[in-house]
Amino acid sequence: MGPTETATGRPLVLDADGTFLRTDMLLECFWAGLGRRPVDTLRASARHWRDRARLKAELARIAPLRVDLLPVEPEVKALAEEARAAGRPVALASASDISLVGPLADHHGFDRAFASDGRVNLKAGEKARVLSEAYGEGGFDYAGNETPDRKVWAHAAEAVVVGDRASARHLEAEGKPVREIAGGWAPRDLVRAMRPHQWVKNVLLFLPMIAAHEFTLATLLWVCLGIAAFSAAASCIYLVNDLLDLEADRLHVTKCRRPFASGAVPIRAGMLATLALGLAAVGIGAFLGPAFLAVVALYMVLSLAYSLRLKRMRWIDIATLASLYTIRVVAGAAASGVEASVFMLVFIFPVFITLGCVKRLTELTLAKGDERLPGRGYGRPDRDDLLNVSILGAAGALLIFFAYSFSEQGRTLYPDRWILWVALIPISWWLFRMVRLGWYGKQDYDPIVFALRDKRGVGLLLITLGLMFYAAGLWEDWFAIWFG
Template sequence: MGAPKPLVIDVDGTLLRTDLALESVWAGLGRAPRATLGALARHLGRPGALRRAVTRIAPPRVDLLPLRAEIAERALAAREAGREVVLVSDADAELVGQLSDHYGFSGGIGADGPGGMTGEGRARALKAAFGLRGYDYAGDGAADRAAWKAADRAVVVGGRARIVEDLHAAGRRVEVVPGGWRWRDLARALRPHQWVKNVLLFLPVLAAHDFAWPTLLLALAGIVAFSAAASCIYIVNDLLDLEADRLHPTKCRRPFAAGTVPIRAGMAACGALGLGALGVGAALGPAFLGVLVLYMALSLAYSLKLKRLRWVDIATLAALYTIRVVAGAAATGVAASFLMLVFVFPVFLALGCVKRMTELALAETDDRLPGRGYGRGDRGDLLNVAWLGVVGALVVFFAYSFSAQAQALYPTRWMLWLAMVPIAAWLVRMVVLGYRGKQDYDPIVFALRDRAGLGLIFFALSFMFYGAGLWQRWFGF
C-alpha cells in the first residue's frame, strides 16, 4: 500500500468557525482603525495587496480563533497517524502558515497573488501540489466545489443536498459533517434584551404626562428606530472586540467570538439594521433623524476608540443614554426639560462606573480589563465617581421639584420629595452590589432581573403618579 493521501482542509468555515481574512480586517479596525481604513482606501480593487497590508497592521491571534470541533479532531487524528495535513485559505499566506504552525500541521497555502485562492484557482493549486485525486479535501461551501471534484474523498461541512448530489454524480466519495448556523444565534447577537434601554424615549412623554395615543405611537416608532440602530452598533462592537471577547470569561460565548454565526452574516444584518433605522428616522422627521445619526456616530466612535479611554468611556455611555431622552422629545414633539436631561446623565454616569466595577470585581487576575483601560487599582476611583453621580442625580431631581414644569404637573409636590427615597435606595443598591461584584456584567440587565430593585422603582413611580394626580384620574382614588 502507498502512503496515505494528504488531508487538505479549507480554513474559513471548515477548520475554523470564522473567516480568516475578515478576522484580519476587523482586528485591524479594532486596534488600528486609521491605518486599516487607509489600507482599505489605498488597495481598493487589489485584494492581494489589501490582504497583506491588513494582516500586517493587526494580525489576529491564531490561538484564539474558534475551531470546528469535528474537523479539528479529524485533522489532529490525521496528523497523529502520520498523514500530511495542509491548510488552504483565501487569507494572507503568512497568516495561514502561522495557523498551521500553531497546530503542528504540515503547512498552509494562502493567497499570494491578486487572483486569490478560491474556486478553480484553488483546485489548480491543489492539483499542481498533489495531483488529480491525490488528496482528500474538507470544505464547507459552493466555492469548494472544484477542489472537491479534483480530490479523492470529499468531506462536506453542512451537507447541502445539491452539493452532495453533485459530488456523488461526479463519482466522489462523500462524508458529511454537521455545520451551518442558526437564526436564533444571530438574534442573540442583536441583544434584544438591551432594547429595554430605549424606553428612555418615553421619558419626555412621562414627564409631560402626555399619554395621547398619537404621542405614544410616535415614541414607539422612535424606540423601533433606536433598537435597530443599537443592534447595528452592537454587531459592529462585537466584530471589533473579537479578541477581547475571546479572552473574557463570559463574553467568549458571544456568537461572533464563538463562531456560531459567520462574520459575513453579521455584516449583512448590520447593514440591513442600519438602513432600517435611518429609514424610520427619516419618516419621523429631520430633528429625530439628526439625533439618531448623532447617536450612531457617537456609538461607532465609542466602539472604535472611546471605550478604551479611561473615564471618557463612562462619560460617553452616560451621553448615549441622555441622547435617547432627547430623541424621545424629537420624535413626539414634547418639550424635554433641561433638568430632566441633566438628571439622566449622572444616573448613567454612576451605572457606567457600576459596570466597570463589576467587571473588575469578577476579573480572575489583576491585569487590566481586555480592551479597556481599567485595573483593580481603579475600583476606588470608580466608586468615588459613582457616588458623585448618585449625589448629582438626587440634587438635580430635588431642583426639578422647584421648576415651573414640576409645579404645574405635580400639585402635591412633597410626593416628589418622598419619591427621592426609593430612587436613592435603588442607586445606592446598584453601586454597592456592583462594587462587591454581586451583579451581572451589564447593570441594566441586572436591574431588569432584580426584584428588590424593581420594587424600589415601582414605589418611586407610584409616589410621582400620586403627586401628579394620575392615580386619582385613572382609578378614582
C-alpha cells in the same frame, strides 16, 4: 459515505476559512484593522479591493491575528487528528495570506501550509493547480466548504464537504466519494448577537412622556415607533461592537461565548445583518421626522465612536455611556413631540454616570486578575475611584431632583411638593443599592438591563413613580375617571 480504504497514507488537505476554522481570516483582519488602525484599513481596502492577494497581505500586516484564538470546527479538527493518527500527512491550504496560514498550521501541528502570498490568490483553480503539482492528480483528499472549492474537489480523490449540501449533491452526482460534515449556523444565534434583551433600555424613550404627563394613545404610538428605530440602531451597533472586539471577547471569561467570537455565526452574516438593521433605523427615523432622524444619527455615530475608540479611554467611556442613555430620553421627546425639560436631562445624566461607573465596577469585581480589562482602560486599582465617582453622581442627581421641586415647572406639575420630597427616599435607596451591588459584583454586566429585571429595584422605582404621580394629583384624576 465514509473515507475509502485507499485513503490510507494519502494526504488530507483542509481549507482554512469556513472549514477548519469557524471564521474567515480576511474578514477577521478587516474588523481587527478597523478597531486598531481604521484609516489605514479603509485606505488599503479601497486601494486593493480588486487585487485580493495584495489586500489580504496588507490587512494581515495592518492587523496581525492571534491565530491561537481563532475558533476551530470540532468535527474537522477531529478528522485531522484521525488522519494524523493513521499516519497520513495533513496540510492546510487557504486563500488567506501565508503570514496567517503559516502560524495557524504550526500552532495546530499541520505538516504543510499552502496560502496566498501577496501576488497569487490561492483560491479555486489556482489552489487546485498548486495541490495537484504537490501531490499529483487525485493524490490527495480535500475538505472545503463552498462552491469555489468544486474546482479543487475535481482534482481530489475524495471530497470532505463542510456545510455545503448543494456541492455535496453535485459531487455525488459526478461519482466523487463524499464525506459530509454538517457545519453551518443557526439564525437564532444571529438573533442572540443582536441582543434583543437590551432593547428594554429603550423604555427610557417613555420618560419625557411620563414627566410631562402626556398619556395619550397618539403619543404612545409615536414613542413605540421611536423605540423600534432605536432597537434596530442599538442592535446594529452591538453587531459592529462584537465584530470589532473579536480578540478581546475571546480573551474574556464569558464574552468568548458570543456568536461571532465563538464562530457560531459567520462574520459575513453579521455584516449583512448590520446593514439591514442600520437601514431600518434610518428609515423609521426619517418617517418620524428630521428631529428624530438627527437624534438617531447622533446615537449611531456616537455609539460607533464608542466602539472604535472611546470605550478604551478611562472616564471618557463612562461619560459616553451616560450620553448614549441621555440621548434615548431626547429621542423620546423628539418622537412624541413632548418637550424634554432641562431639569430632567440634568437630573438623569449624573444618574447614568453612576450606572456607567457601576458597570465598570461590576466588570472589575468579577475579573479574575488585577490586569486591565481587555479592550478597556480600567484595572482593579481603579475600583475606589469608580466608587467615589458613582457616589458623587448619585448625590448630584438627588440634589438636582430636590432643586427641581422649586422650579416653575416643578411647582406647576407637582402641587404637593412635600410628596415629591418623600420620593427622594426610594430613589436614593435604589441608587445606592445599585452602587453597592456593583461593588460586590452582584449585578449583570449591564446595570440598566439588571435594573429592569431586579424585582426589588423595580419595586423602588415604581414606589418613586407612584409618589410622583400622587404629588401631581394624577391618581385623584384617574380615580375620578374610572369610578366617577
